[in-house]
Amino acid sequence: MTRLCTGGRIEVICGCMYSGKTEELIRRMRQVMIARQPCRIFTPRRDTRYSVGHVASHTGAKLEAYPVSSIHEVLAAADDVQVAAIDELHFLEDRPEEILAGCQALADRGLRVLVAGLDQSYRAEPFPGMMQLMAVAEQVDKLYAICVRCGAYATRSQRLIDGRPAPADAATLVVGGLELYEARCRACYEPAC
Template sequence: MFSGKTEELIRRMRQVQIARQHCRIFTPRLDTRYTSSQVASHSGARLEAVPVSSIKEVIAGAEGVQVIAIDELHFLEDRPEEIVAGCQELADRGLRVLVAGLDQNYRAEPFPAMAQLMALAEQVDKLYAICVRCGAYATRSQRLIDGHPAPANAPTIVVGGLDLYEARCRACYEVAV
């Protein structure tokens, strides 16, 4: 959270547009924090996007393009192996596939699809936020409920921003119990 993932995705897709490559950006329907038909960074950068719920919709919408981008991949509703297979299928077709998403949930456990894609990808850039407590690189998303760490049995996916999450380093992160 708050590491600039969407900002970087937008920057790269603007380069693709400057190069006049046919491209399409997809955003999960579940993510309605800013708008449903755009990817939007916390700093306000935006690009038009196609809202989807599944990797199958991404595959169906990838006809006639050279580059696709998927923001907040961890919000897709498919099983991890379906997401990975779908991204592999697109890459095997010769498309350049850019994805942005969290590698860990609020329990500091890997999102399985992201972990697998990071292992299979030709290039991985891991971005870091800054810990709100000490200023170190933040590698964790601390979910908060009424200012306290969320319990381990809370739902894994809850869309939110500064109202629900804080970027924290390993030392400042409080393990969900």
């Protein structure tokens, strides 16, 4: 006899700036809502670029979301749902091992956990929390943007300060949009110096 598994799962949506991560998270959550599955979307408190209390894409799509600062707040607010979605995971204030443990705990409770965020910093270095989640997730979708310089597939987020590449010693996490970041391919990306 085949046993039906009703366990949880972790799905990671990652990529560079402007690759459509939040758009994909919103698309999946709309399907969840159409299916009438109890769900909750979480967005980092520090991300106020487009809307407070909503997860919002660069193109203007948005859904209501609960602002949080840590994975512990997500764990506390996800008791009554089947699906928990976390946008911009790299902006949470937790250590990478806490993020991993929190997402694992949600999936172990039987939840479908959708996570979206940058896989690399502006220095083209992996974000540790995302890197660890990608290793244990049941599904990983790496999206790409289009390079603003040459039109190739872009996988890097180029941070700019006064139109020039940010120095290597600049803060790792800076909330911003077109005024601070460009999507670039490997060849057009300029390493932080």
